[in-house]
Amino acid sequence: MSLLSQLFFLILLGVSAFFIGRRILQIRKNILLGKEEDRTDQPQRRLKTMLLVAFGQKKMFKRPIAAFLHLLIYVGFLLINLEVLEIVLDGLFGTHRLFAPLLGSFYPVLINFFEFLVVGVIFSCVVFLIRRHVLKISRFTKIEMKGWPTMDATLILVIELVLMVAILAMNGADQVLQTKAVAGYPVTGAFFFSSIFIPLFEPLSANTLIIIERVAWWGHIAGIFAFAYYITYSKHLHIFLAFPNTYFSNLKEKGEIKNMDNVTNEVKSMLGLPADPPPAEIPRFGAKDINDLSWKHLMDAYACTECGRCTDSCPANTTGKVLSPRTIMMKTRDRAEEVGESIRKGGAGLEDGKSLYGDYINKEELLACTTCNACVEACPITIDPLSIIIEMRRYMAMEESSTPQSWNAMFQNVETSFAPWKFPPTDRFNWAQDVKAKISDQ
Amino acid sequence: MSDFNIQIPTVAELTAKGEKPDVLFWVGCAGSFDDRYKKVTKAFVKILDKVGVKFAVLGEEETCTGDPARRAGNEFLFQMQAMANIQVLNGYEITKIVTACPHCFNTLKNEYPALGGDYEVVHHSTYLQELIDQGKVTAKEGDFKGKKITFHDSCYLGRANNIYEAPRKVLEILDAELVEMKRCKTNGLCCGAGGAQMFKEPENGKKDINIERTEEALDTGAEIIASGCPFCMTMMSDGVKNKEKEGQVVVKDLAELIAEAEDLI
Numbered sequence: 001m002s003l004l005s006q007l008f009f010l011i012l013l014g015v016s017a018f019f020i021g022r023r024i025l026q027i028r029k030n031i032l033l034g035k036e037e038d039r040t041d042q043p044q045r046r047l048k049t050m051l052l053v054a055f056g057q058k059k060m061f062k063r064p065i066a067a068f069l070h071l072l073i074y075v076g077f078l079l080i081n082l083e084v085l086e087i088v089l090d091g092l093f094g095t096h097r098l099f100a101p102l103l104g105s106f107y108p109v110l111i112n113f114f115e116f117l118v119v120g121v122i123f124s125c126v127v128f129l130i131r132r133h134v135l136k137i138s139r140f141t142k143i144e145m146k147g148w149p150t151m152d153a154t155l156i157l158v159i160e161l162v163l164m165v166a167i168l169a170m171n172g173a174d175q176v177l178q179t180k181a182v183a184g185y186p187v188t189g190a191f192f193f194s195s196i197f198i199p200l201f202e203p204l205s206a207n208t209l210i211i212i213e214r215v216a217w218w219g220h221i222a223g224i225f226a227f228a229y230y231i232t233y234s235k236h237l238h239i240f241l242a243f244p245n246t247y248f249s250n251l252k253e254k255g256e257i258k259n260m261d262n263v264t265n266e267v268k269s270m271l272g273l274p275a276d277p278p279p280a281e282i283p284r285f286g287a288k289d290i291n292d293l294s295w296k297h298l299m300d301a302y303a304c305t306e307c308g309r310c311t312d313s314c315p316a317n318t319t320g321k322v323l324s325p326r327t328i329m330m331k332t333r334d335r336a337e338e339v340g341e342s343i344r345k346g347g348a349g350l351e352d353g354k355s356l357y358g359d360y361i362n363k364e365e366l367l368a369c370t371t372c373n374a375c376v377e378a379c380p381i382t383i384d385p386l387s388i389i390i391e392m393r394r395y396m397a398m399e400e401s402s403t404p405q406s407w408n409a410m411f412q413n414v415e416t417s418f419a420p421w422k423f424p425p426t427d428r429f430n431w432a433q434d435v436k437a438k439i440s441d442q
Numbered sequence: 443m444s445d446f447n448i449q450i451p452t453v454a455e456l457t458a459k460g461e462k463p464d465v466l467f468w469v470g471c472a473g474s475f476d477d478r479y480k481k482v483t484k485a486f487v488k489i490l491d492k493v494g495v496k497f498a499v500l501g502e503e504e505t506c507t508g509d510p511a512r513r514a515g516n517e518f519l520f521q522m523q524a525m526a527n528i529q530v531l532n533g534y535e536i537t538k539i540v541t542a543c544p545h546c547f548n549t550l551k552n553e554y555p556a557l558g559g560d561y562e563v564v565h566h567s568t569y570l571q572e573l574i575d576q577g578k579v580t581a582k583e584g585d586f587k588g589k590k591i592t593f594h595d596s597c598y599l600g601r602a603n604n605i606y607e608a609p610r611k612v613l614e615i616l617d618a619e620l621v622e623m624k625r626c627k628t629n630g631l632c633c634g635a636g637g638a639q640m641f642k643e644p645e646n647g648k649k650d651i652n653i654e655r656t657e658e659a660l661d662t663g664a665e666i667i668a669s670g671c672p673f674c675m676t677m678m679s680d681g682v683k684n685k686e687k688e689g690q691v692v693v694k695d696l697a698e699l700i701a702e703a704e705d706l707i
């Protein structure tokens with residue numbers, strides 16, 4: 001029996017690892033559809049940013065209640081993995097509670113600690129479900145959240161709840177089995193929270209309890225594998241990508257818009273200045289599709305948790321314009337997934353007649369942005385929706401020449417009068433005459 | 443020339459005399475042409491003159507930094523402007539620039555270096571704060587006593603460049619009551635004009651952004667909305683007008699408030 005279950009466990013582990021690994025490679029490929037961008041300078045500052053923002057959850061604390069609940073789930077997630085390690089080893093070696101004899105009296109302390117975390121996670125998941133479905137917090141019910149995104153969020157919370165309840169049921173049955181001195185269930189001492197199941201389990205026969213314990217055990221571990229695979233399709237990918245995403249985040253002042261070096265070369269040669277290297281054939285100005293964006297833009301899109309803090313603070317969105325920075329991120333990811341999937345199947349990929357700009361994100365959205373950086377500031381994992389917006393505006397202005405008439409007039413003024421308004425450049429210094437005149441009148 | 447109390451030399455004039463300014467005052471397009479913002483330019487010049495700093499302006503040689511062009515996506519136009527300006531600035535060996543416009547400030551400070559223009563760039567809020575710290579600028583007591591002032595953070599000063607304290611420090615010497623809006627500092631709400639929005643109609647929505655922001659400012663009960671940006675000034679003034687509150691509430695730049703407190707206006 002044990003050997004059979006060991007074999008079965010090995011197969012389950014192998015199959016899970018295969019599918020999860022395949023998805024990870026696919027996501028990596030999709031992200032690498034983006035252009036190169038160097039984000040390897042200042043490694044120490046990067047590491048510090050990652051530790052503070054991803055590991056330390058620094059930016060979450062702008063909203064303390066959500067931050068606290070999220071922290072419970074996050075710490076639970078990190079630490080309960082230690083128990084998962086025991087479960088995996090037990091599965092492979094056909095043992096039961098492998099760590100118990102090794103850790104001695106410390107073992108129940110550890111398990112009790114995990115149970116506290118489990119209850120913390122359950123509490124947070126329940127509150128989160130209430131916030132989404134009963135209180136209907138506005139950022140969770142915006143138009144871009146209709147359908148799958150809300151379903152995804154709900155599913156994750158429910159799965160986490162089930163996994164946590166499975167741990168408690170498993171420990172509860174285990175304790176009763178211990179008191180009944182069933183072989184293979186070493187005495188570990190009492191567990192704090194799962195003992196609530198004891199009155200429920202006490203009257204049951206040892207066989208039934210073993211079944212319950214085993215079902216909970218297998219359910220828990222198989223659930224974790226399924227969950228791990230599922231999150232590669234979900235916004236919950238952020239639990240992994242938040243780390244590299246903060247490490248590679250933009251360290252420059254938010255106000256700086258990245259220089260287009262290929263344009264610099266063209267402008268220099270137009271002005272007769274030495275340009276290095278000589279202007280090469282430029283495939284495209286700005287971004288029409290995901291391959292015109294950088295890999296970091298695409299990593300941003302995969303890391304986005306759809307929390308909507310960006311959209312919530314966006315002046316355009318909050319005053320009713322169609323722009324939502326969260327939608328920009330979601331659409332970018334959708335497009336990257338679509339293209340990646342098509343390439344994987346040997347399909348048209350980027351040449352499918354569609355593009356991010358136009359088919360996913362429209363002009364009206366892009367034009368509404370005030371470049372205020374509120375979205376960038378708000379994002380708990382340093383995602384930069386503004387930078388994608390600017391790249392697509394560049395495409396509009398330089399490739400399509402489809403900027404609004406009033407902007408074209410502004411361009412014209414800058415070009416001919418050297419100011420965005422149509423004033424004669426010779427009047428530029430007139431204000432000084434005013435000051436002088438006024439004072440001389442006194 | 444001796445009729446004039448204030449000397450406003452251009453860099454070209456100084457160069458002709460074989461001199462260099464310690465600091466270049468970058469006036470900006472709004473500061474040069476916009477009737478309302480010209481008053482801010484003049485107020486700031488009066489302060490510079492009073493503290494005796496050796497400053498100069500570019501005068502007719504100044505042109506748009508290119509900020510709105512870049513943000514509207516026209517990188518070519520931006521770079522043409524930037525390179526022309528950098529040639530002028532480098533030609534005069536300018537090292538330090540002060541400006542009252544956060545958009546000019548941001549572009550000169552953060553975006554010109556990639557094109558060969560490296561200067562020490564200061565926004566006038568920081569500059570004023572330094573003058574206050576050095577005791578060179580003081581305020582006459584009483585002018586603003588008991589008045590409520592609220593400061594509207596400009597995105598390009600605040601979030602874009604992390605300057606939140608300097609403007610507040612400047613307002614502190616006014617002996618007024620500084621009140622904060624619901625959304626301030628890192629959470630500040632845009633006036634609606636950045637990113638070249640100043641130069642086109644807003645997209646359709648429930649409301650214009652400047653109206654939303656003005657409502658927040660009015661909610662504080664302040665009589666003075668202080669700003670440090672020409673775009674914010676325009677948007678907030680329009681908002682106050684829209685709410686028919688011109689009688690009770692004024693929008694003023696930091697430099698104007700200081701000049702007033704110093705009896706320079």
Ligand code: SF4
Nearest residue numbers: 314369370372373375
């Ligand atoms: S930068 Fe643009 S998208 Fe981001 S919050 Fe401001 S207006 Fe919205």
Ligand code: SF4
Nearest residue numbers: 304305307308310379
């Ligand atoms: S971009 Fe950041 S703030 Fe916006 S939804 Fe995604 S994770 Fe949240």
